Amino acid sequence: MTRSAAARGDRARLALVGDRSDRQAAHGRLDALIPHLDVQVDWVPSTSVTAEIADYDGIWVIPGSPYADKEAVLLAIRLARETGIPYLGTCGGFQHALMEYGQSVLGFADADDVQYDPDASTPFIVPLECSLAGEQASLYLAENSGLAAIYDNVESTTETYHCKYGLNPDYVDTFMHSQLRICAWDSEKAPRAVELPDHPFFVGTLYQPELSSTPGNVHPLIKAFLAAVALRAQTVAAEY
Template sequence: MTSRPRLALVGDRSDRVPAHAKFDELVPHFGVEVDWLPSAAVTDAVADYDGIWVIPGSPYVSQAGALLAIRTARTADIPYLGTCGGFQHALIEYSRNVLGIRDAEDVQYDADATTPLIVPLACSLVGETAPLHFAADSRLASVYPGRESTVETYHCKYGLNPAYENELRSGRLRISGWDAEKAPRAVELPDHPFFIGSLFQPELSSTPTDIHPLIRAFLAAVNVRAGVRERRPAAVGE
């Protein structure tokens, strides 16, 4: 019997995070089985999911748990979406484990970080909408066919420290979305089945009858991953 695709929402539920109430409203319309995993509950078993979404709510109870989820998605080719905190932590995970910047940090965890990769934005984006421009040949752009820009909803105070942007560009992780001042607002891995981090929050502009196109694209990738898993021959002893 074919099982439903499985999606992990990684984050710590809080009434203070507007996105969390939206997930309660939207999840029944995703068409997949969804488990909400507190950051401290993330283990290597997260690799059993067909999709991983690290949701807003940073700083997380367990930064290590959030980073484990992201690393697992990146290295095991599991579709990944990270919004707000999930964007910030994707930058941290990639900087530490791929670029070798082992002390890359978010100042929310350590105000005196040696390498403050994630810092307060020059202008807070809490409750704001702002233009988003994207690279024409990126996966992000494919979500918005025929367009060069759009307007997105934000609820964030922290983002990439401009001092480390060039170092970030030295690897495969690509900045694929930016604001009117060219500040990074989305990243992706071009050679991954689906790996996108966005500082904007597509869940906030979604309704049960009008799911944001980025979420729809992510869920499509989750379904593809589930189909591949179902077709995979069982190992001896399974």
């Protein structure tokens, strides 16, 4: 992986980090979307992630948790967060963004997902009270958040989910007082999205915008993410 493509003015490069599976509805939907996106997309299995993932102009950690290599996924998220690479995490990408921030910034070295370790000493990610597999649900956006701006500052919307795990309620208050801010909730005030306001683009959502996208009607969150990826590529190319 090199920066030569961006330097030559070629298309921006996006890494889809996760383990491709026909059992994941999101992966099939992404297959249909990719040919219609103005970006070079590479599927990167979790077992293939190295520090060179930082050569991409954008990183999207896609659904499919638990991943074959959890630590590699956390590395990709940390590099995106620390180096300003646009990041989108949906479902598992949301869960692992919480874990990475908890470990690296908040001091919870053992922050984990019970899908990896049912007896985790610091269970950040636990089963939802009500499964959201294949469900649509209301989403309430934080006022003045970056996510709300993407939705033209509406108060609420409806999103599609396919997930059974989320943030442990015991740690919600921890994130309410951190820089990785909770920026959307469900009707029961359970966190459904987070963002880093001072980052070029860093958003994690429990819902899956890819599931409600078609080639002719791409979800606004994905559009905003791809715009940030393109800007990153242009900025890097200008440095050469």
